[in-house]
Amino acid sequence: MTWEQILVLVVFFSTIFGLAFTNKRPASVFAASMLLLLLTQQLSLEAVLKNVTNTGLVTLVLLLLVSHSIDKTAFIKRLGRAIVRKSFTQSFWRMFAVTFSSSALLNNTAIVASLIGPIKQNQLHAPSRLLIPLSYAAILGGTVTLIGTSTNLIVDSFLIEHGHPGFNFFDFTLFGLTAGLACAVLLFFLTPLLPNIASNENSYQSYLLEADVEAASELIGKTVEENHLRNLPELFLIEIIRRNVVMSPVTPDMLIEENDKLIFSGNVQKMDNLAHIKGLTMFAEADGLLRDNLTEVIVSNRAPIxxxxxxxxxxxxxxxxxxxxxxxxxxxISGKIGELKLQAGDFLLLATGADFQRRDNITKNFFVVSEQKITRKLKPWQEAFTLLGFVSTIVLAATSMVPLALGLLFFTASLTLINVSSIREIKRHLPVNLILVIVGALSLATALESSGIISLATNGLMPIIGDMPPVYALTLVYIMTLLLTEFVTNNAAAALMFPFAYGIVNAMGLPLMPFALAVAFAASASFISPYGYQTNLIVFSATNYKFKDFVKIGTPISILYSGIVLSLLTWVYL
Known part of the structure; x- marks a missing residue:
C-alpha cells in the first residue's frame, strides 16, 4: 500500500469518526475532508467541480426548492387539519396515508415539518403516540419513488457517474411499497408500546388574532370540530364573537355562523394556516395590507393613543x-381587537403600507422592535398552477418524455415568473449544507476509487467473497450500509458505501442494480436511532421522547423492512 492510499484511508476513517462521534455538522466534516484531499493532491479541482454539477445533485436541489413553493399551497395544510379524529385507529391510518403518499413525491422533511403542528396540538390523543409513526411513515414513503428521498437521488448520481443510465422513476416502487405497507401494519400494532407524554412547552409568545367568517365560507354550518379548528398548528381558538356577544370557552360542538369573529391565541408565524381556510379573512388581509413581513412594535408610555x-x-x-x-x-386579553383599549407596553403586530416609515407620528407612539416573516398566501390560480405544474413535471419525467432535472428547472423558473417564489427566496432556501455533504461525499468516493483503495479492498476480499453466494454479498452490503446510517446521516452512508458495493459487483461479476438499490434502501432505513435521519430528529425534539423509545419501536420495524427488501431484491435480480 502506497503512502497516498494510506492518506486517503486516514481521511476516509477520520470522516466516519467525525460524523459518528463528534458534534460537528456533516457539511463541515465533509468540507474538511474534501479540502484535505485537495491540499494533498489526492483529489483534483476538476473532479470536485464535476461533482458540483452532478445531475443527481442538481435534481435534488431543484426538487427541494420546488418543495418550498408547494408548501405555500393549502394542500398539505388542509390534509393536516383533517388528520386527527376521536378514534386513534382512524387518526393513525389517516396520518400514515397522508404522510406516506406525500413523501413519495415531496421532500419528507418538509412533509413532517408541515404535519407536526396539527399532531402536536391535537387534544384527543397524546402526540407522542403519533409522532414517531409520522417520522417512520415519511421515511417509508420516501423509498417508493426515485424522488421520494435525497438518498435515492444520490445513489442515482453515482450510477450515472459510473456510466450507468441511472434509475427509472418507479424502480423503487415494488420494494418500497411492499415494505412500507407491511411496516405500517406492524407499526400500528406496536403503538401501545409508545409512551404517553406531553409535548414540550411552546417557545413562542402568544398573540391575539382576529378573523372574520365571510358569506359562503366553508366553515359555515359546521361545528368547530368538523372544521378542524382545534387542530391548527400553534393557534388556539379561544373565543367566538357573534352579534357582539363573546362566547367562551369554545366547545367542539359549537356551530360556526356567517359574520362570526373568531379570536385565536398563538404563534403569529403560523397565521398562514388561517389564510388557507376559505372564507376566513383577517382584517389586514381584507384591507389590502397583509404582505410577507409584519412589523412588531411596542406602544410607548407617552403615546397619545x-x-x-x-x-x-x-x-x-x-x-x-x-x-x-x-x-x-x-x-x-379578550374581545374584538378593534375595540380593545390600547395600553402602554402592548405589543402590536402591524401590516404596514408604503407610507408607514415616512409618518412622523410613529416614534411618538411606538418603539419598533422587529420584523416578523410570514408566509404569503397564494392566489387560487397560483395554487392551481403550482400543484398542476408539479404533477405534470413528475408525469413527464416518469414517462421519460422530459428529463426530471430539465423539467424541474423550467418549473422553478415558471414559479418565479408568476411570483409564487422569488430569487431572494431561492437564495434563502438553497440547501448549502446538503450540497456540501453530497459534493464532499462524491469527492471522497472519487479519491477512494482513483487511489486504488476500492480495487485493493475487493482484491483482498476475493478469497473470502469469491465463492460467496450473491445473496450473501447483497446482504453484507445492505447490513454494512444499515449500520452506518444509524451513526452518520443517510446521505453520507449512501455516498460512502456505494464505492465498496460497486467494487464487490465488479469483483464478483454481479449485476449492479440490486446492490445500488440495497445501498439506497439501507441508507434510508434509519428507524432505531433518533439521530440517523432528519425526520426522526424533528419528532425527537418535538416531545420528550427517550432514545429507548426509538429502539423499542424501530428495531422490529427495521428487521421487517430489511427482510422484505432483501427478499424482493433477491427474487427479482439474483
Whole structure:
C-alpha cells in the first residue's frame, strides 16, 4: 500500500469518526475532508467541480426548492387539519396515508415539518403516540419513488457517474411499497408500546388574532370540530364573537355562523394556516395590507393613543398600518381587537403600507422592535398552477418524455415568473449544507476509487467473497450500509458505501442494480436511532421522547423492512 492510499484511508476513517462521534455538522466534516484531499493532491479541482454539477445533485436541489413553493399551497395544510379524529385507529391510518403518499413525491422533511403542528396540538390523543409513526411513515414513503428521498437521488448520481443510465422513476416502487405497507401494519400494532407524554412547552409568545367568517365560507354550518379548528398548528381558538356577544370557552360542538369573529391565541408565524381556510379573512388581509413581513412594535408610555381603541383613533388612516395581532404581557386579553383599549407596553403586530416609515407620528407612539416573516398566501390560480405544474413535471419525467432535472428547472423558473417564489427566496432556501455533504461525499468516493483503495479492498476480499453466494454479498452490503446510517446521516452512508458495493459487483461479476438499490434502501432505513435521519430528529425534539423509545419501536420495524427488501431484491435480480 502506497503512502497516498494510506492518506486517503486516514481521511476516509477520520470522516466516519467525525460524523459518528463528534458534534460537528456533516457539511463541515465533509468540507474538511474534501479540502484535505485537495491540499494533498489526492483529489483534483476538476473532479470536485464535476461533482458540483452532478445531475443527481442538481435534481435534488431543484426538487427541494420546488418543495418550498408547494408548501405555500393549502394542500398539505388542509390534509393536516383533517388528520386527527376521536378514534386513534382512524387518526393513525389517516396520518400514515397522508404522510406516506406525500413523501413519495415531496421532500419528507418538509412533509413532517408541515404535519407536526396539527399532531402536536391535537387534544384527543397524546402526540407522542403519533409522532414517531409520522417520522417512520415519511421515511417509508420516501423509498417508493426515485424522488421520494435525497438518498435515492444520490445513489442515482453515482450510477450515472459510473456510466450507468441511472434509475427509472418507479424502480423503487415494488420494494418500497411492499415494505412500507407491511411496516405500517406492524407499526400500528406496536403503538401501545409508545409512551404517553406531553409535548414540550411552546417557545413562542402568544398573540391575539382576529378573523372574520365571510358569506359562503366553508366553515359555515359546521361545528368547530368538523372544521378542524382545534387542530391548527400553534393557534388556539379561544373565543367566538357573534352579534357582539363573546362566547367562551369554545366547545367542539359549537356551530360556526356567517359574520362570526373568531379570536385565536398563538404563534403569529403560523397565521398562514388561517389564510388557507376559505372564507376566513383577517382584517389586514381584507384591507389590502397583509404582505410577507409584519412589523412588531411596542406602544410607548407617552403615546397619545393610550386608553383609546383602534376604531377611536382611526388606526389605519393615522399610521398607514393595520393591527394583525396584539399581546399584553402579564394579562389575558379578550374581545374584538378593534375595540380593545390600547395600553402602554402592548405589543402590536402591524401590516404596514408604503407610507408607514415616512409618518412622523410613529416614534411618538411606538418603539419598533422587529420584523416578523410570514408566509404569503397564494392566489387560487397560483395554487392551481403550482400543484398542476408539479404533477405534470413528475408525469413527464416518469414517462421519460422530459428529463426530471430539465423539467424541474423550467418549473422553478415558471414559479418565479408568476411570483409564487422569488430569487431572494431561492437564495434563502438553497440547501448549502446538503450540497456540501453530497459534493464532499462524491469527492471522497472519487479519491477512494482513483487511489486504488476500492480495487485493493475487493482484491483482498476475493478469497473470502469469491465463492460467496450473491445473496450473501447483497446482504453484507445492505447490513454494512444499515449500520452506518444509524451513526452518520443517510446521505453520507449512501455516498460512502456505494464505492465498496460497486467494487464487490465488479469483483464478483454481479449485476449492479440490486446492490445500488440495497445501498439506497439501507441508507434510508434509519428507524432505531433518533439521530440517523432528519425526520426522526424533528419528532425527537418535538416531545420528550427517550432514545429507548426509538429502539423499542424501530428495531422490529427495521428487521421487517430489511427482510422484505432483501427478499424482493433477491427474487427479482439474483
Amino acid at each position: 393610550i386608553n383609546r381603541t383602534l376604531k377611536e383613533v382611526g388606526f389605519r388612516a393615522l399610521f398607514d398600518a393595520a393591527v394583525v395581532a396584539i399581546r399584553r404581557d402579564g394579562e389575558q
